[in-house]
Amino acid sequence: GISRTTLADEFVTAARMGGGLTLWEALALLRQGFVHAFLPAAAREALLARADGDVYRCADATDDDRKLAGSSGELDSFA
Numbered sequence: 001g002i003s004r005t006t007l008a009d010e011f012v013t014a015a016r017m018g019g020g021l022t023l024w025e026a027l028a029l030l031r032q033g034f035v036h037a038f039l040p041a042a043a044r045e046a047l048l049a050r051a052d053g054d055v056y057r058c059a060d061a062t063d064d065d066r067k068l069a070g071s072s073g074e075l076d077s078f079a
Contacts, residue, residue: 007030007033008026008030011026011029011030012026027055030051031048031051031052031055034047034048034051035048
């Protein structure tokens, strides 16, 4: 709220600055936020399942786009 950024945006910025954080590493960091959320277990599990589903859909879409473009299916780093 104060700095008009999100944790996800900060991870992306850090990845670009450091050059060594891959997309999967950034996603793993974000996922840990859901794993350790201060919520009742049922709500946390539902949120985690939704987040995992979103990640897999994005990964599949990225993989499909790369296949169409003729590149590898590997996800690149942010750098």
